[in-house]
Amino acid sequence: MKKGRQTYILDKKIYISHTATIAGVDEGKGRLRDFFDYVIDESEFGCKSHEKAEIKLRKHAIESLLKSASVSAADVDVILGGDLLNQLVPSGFSAREFDIPFCGLYSACATFGQALATGAILLSGGAERVICCTSSHFATAERQYRYPLELGTQPPPTAQWTVTGAGCAMLTTSKPKFKCPKITGFTLGKVIDMGLDDPNNMGAAMAPAAYDTISAHLRERGVGADYYDLIVTGDLGKLGRELLCTMLEQECGAVKDRVNDCGCMIFKDRQKCGLGGSGAGCSSLVFCSYLYKTMMEGGLKRILFVPTGAMLSKDSSLQGESIPAIAHAVAIEI
Amino acid sequence: MDKKEYGELVKQTSPKTKEGKTILCAFAIGGLICMIGQAFSDVLALLLPDFDAKKIGALTGVVMIFLGSLLTGLGVYDKIGYYAGAGSVLPITGFANSIVSPAIEYNKEGIVFGLMAKMFSIAGPVIVSGVCASVVIGIVYYVIGLFV
Numbered sequence: 432m433k434k435g436r437q438t439y440i441l442d443k444k445i446y447i448s449h450t451a452t453i454a455g456v457d458e459g460k461g462r463l464r465d466f467f468d469y470v471i472d473e474s475e476f477g478c479k480s481h482e483k484a485e486i487k488l489r490k491h492a493i494e495s496l497l498k499s500a501s502v503s504a505a506d507v508d509v510i511l512g513g514d515l516l517n518q519l520v521p522s523g524f525s526a527r528e529f530d531i532p533f534c535g536l537y538s539a540c541a542t543f544g545q546a547l548a549t550g551a552i553l554l555s556g557g558a559e560r561v562i563c564c565t566s567s568h569f570a571t572a573e574r575q576y577r578y579p580l581e582l583g584t585q586p587p588p589t590a591q592w593t594v595t596g597a598g599c600a601m602l603t604t605s606k607p608k609f610k611c612p613k614i615t616g617f618t619l620g621k622v623i624d625m626g627l628d629d630p631n632n633m634g635a636a637m638a639p640a641a642y643d644t645i646s647a648h649l650r651e652r653g654v655g656a657d658y659y660d661l662i663v664t665g666d667l668g669k670l671g672r673e674l675l676c677t678m679l680e681q682e683c684g685a686v687k688d689r690v691n692d693c694g695c696m697i698f699k700d701r702q703k704c705g706l707g708g709s710g711a712g713c714s715s716l717v718f719c720s721y722l723y724k725t726m727m728e729g730g731l732k733r734i735l736f737v738p739t740g741a742m743l744s745k746d747s748s749l750q751g752e753s754i755p756a757i758a759h760a761v762a763i764e765i
Numbered sequence: 766m767d768k769k770e771y772g773e774l775v776k777q778t779s780p781k782t783k784e785g786k787t788i789l790c791a792f793a794i795g796g797l798i799c800m801i802g803q804a805f806s807d808v809l810a811l812l813l814p815d816f817d818a819k820k821i822g823a824l825t826g827v828v829m830i831f832l833g834s835l836l837t838g839l840g841v842y843d844k845i846g847y848y849a850g851a852g853s854v855l856p857i858t859g860f861a862n863s864i865v866s867p868a869i870e871y872n873k874e875g876i877v878f879g880l881m882a883k884m885f886s887i888a889g890p891v892i893v894s895g896v897c898a899s900v901v902i903g904i905v906y907y908v909i910g911l912f913v
Contacts, residue, residue, distance in 0.1 A: 480873045579870035581837050582887065583846020583853050583862050585787070588780040626768040627775060635775040639766075673778055678766065706780075 435651030440616040450719035451496035455595025461698045466720035481570035489525035492597040508558040513542035539740030543715040544759030548617040550602045566597035567710030589632040592704035598715030616762040618648035624755040634671025637739040640756035642678040665714035665738035666694035668706035693717035714738035795852030833858030837865040863887040
């Protein structure tokens with residue numbers, strides 16, 4: 432049921448029955464290491480290139496999801512997935528390993544939100560089981576968006592660190608035997624561009640998009656920020672989170688203890704990962720591990736999960752374009 | 766909040782580069798690299814008394830380029846660069862790093878279209894501006910020579 436301009440409240444119950452994660456080396460040394468299903472021990476994951484490693488990460492994640500859900504490929508209606516690389520190479524190439532229809536999605540680092548929302552729509556329209564999977568890899572993102580890995584550059588103080596890893600979730604309409612989180616609604620975000628043009632400060636570029644989507648969601652759903660135990664954005668980092676809180680507090684009062692960010696949660700401060708994690712795998716990895724498991728254990732009842740993405744490319748920045756950003760909000764309750 | 770107000774807010778909130786620390790680091794590590802170069806130059810002059818200063822300079826350059834390339838290949842130079850910034854970019858070892866790092870990175874796409882095609886992707890602008898500057902300075906030098 433559509434509510435307002437951007438928000439959809441689901442009539443059907445959409446269960447997130449299982450999740451699977453695979454994390455990179457640095458992520459495995461971070462704050463959430465005990466929540467990951469598998470941590471790789473070297474960044475190439477036994478492959479000849481980092482791109483091939485990212486493909487293998489996704490394949491591994493989807494395989495272990497099918498295994499833990501005890502579901503065969505034939506019972507899955509579609510894989511919805513995306514990543515950051517040109518032509519969605521990791522997503523498409525990993526999907527060739529499965530006898531399951533595939534749809535590639537792109538909202539930069541907000542792709543996991545787009546996948547959950549699209550999955551919920553498909554399930555409302557008759558699909559039974561959908562896999563949502565996003566990934567990113569530090570080395571592949573560095574090569575595409577920045578410089579060769581071995582180039583001796585100094586990161587600016589606003590830089591973030593692309594997360595290596597993949598997270599995937601199984602959405603289904605058939606009620607599992609155990610209690611599990613449900614998607615109750617979502618808000619599709621608009622592309623917001625506040626004219627910032629520093630590709631080394633993505634948190635600041637994305638915060639207005641997160642604010643726009645969150646405020647639209649709360650307004651259209653008719654609830655206050657306190658309806659949710661946690662409003663968790665994708666990869667705003669410390670600076671983006673602070674800017675988001677400043678904007679939200681003008682509208683709904685003190686929210687700082689209720690707002691967190693996957694990018695701020697994943698690494699330890701001493702890991703020298705700039706202002707926090709980023710990448711399409713950041714939100715999916717944190718949601719499918721820590722957030723999902725905490726919800727299953729009853730630590731969180733209602734969350735508003737808001738993956739955020741910056742829709743820039745290296746060329747767009749060189750051509751003097753500012754950075755358009757997007758955020759999709761998904762309401763998840765248990 | 767409009768674009769201008771938001772831009773101001775971002776400017777105020779963003780963490781700033783700790784200039785004191787980064788400049789000091791760049792100076793110390795950049796200076797150390799140059800000291801190592803000087804040491805090689807002195808040792809070479811001692812070992813090869815027949816070589817004039819020009820030849821010793823060229824040999825020292827070769828040694829430093831080799832060291833920069835080796836440290837890049839061993840995955841050490843980028844870690845030095847993390848702390849040193851311009852201190853490790855400016856010496857000739859940094860120039861070697863800027864050529865070897867894309868060569869390693871793009872080697873996966875093959876020798877011709879990967880390594881060879883991309884190895885000057887970062888050093889290229891430096892070479893182009895160097896050549897252009899030398900042409901301009903050459904013309905200026907020639908014109909001044911006509912009157913002096």
